[in-house]
Amino acid sequence: MATIKVKQTGSPIRRPESQRKVLIGLRLNKMNRVAEHTDTPEIRGMIQKVRHMVTIVD
Numbered sequence: 001m002a003t004i005k006v007k008q009t010g011s012p013i014r015r016p017e018s019q020r021k022v023l024i025g026l027r028l029n030k031m032n033r034v035a036e037h038t039d040t041p042e043i044r045g046m047i048q049k050v051r052h053m054v055t056i057v058d
Contacts, residue, residue, distance in 0.1 A: 002039040008032065010053030019053070022046050028054065 008028040012020045026046055027035040034057060037043045047054060 003036050004039045004043060004047075005034055005036050005057040006047060006054050007034045007057045008053060009055050012053065015053070019050050022050050023053065026050075026054070 006026055006028065008023065008031055011031065012023055012029075023029055026037070026043075027033075047056070
């Protein structure tokens with residue numbers, strides 16, 4: 001399966017609790033941390049919800 005690498009570039013401070021939980025679900029809870037996930041619609045939806053705090057890394 002294809003994989004996606006996601007890097008956290010924004011801080012969850014002053015963000016809604018649901019967005020903080022999404023970052024924890026993506027295994028991102030500190031700045032500049034990178035996590036690798038399988039490319040599924042669920043992961044894409046999570047990335048879409050916090051797109052202002054993460055970037056896709058090649």
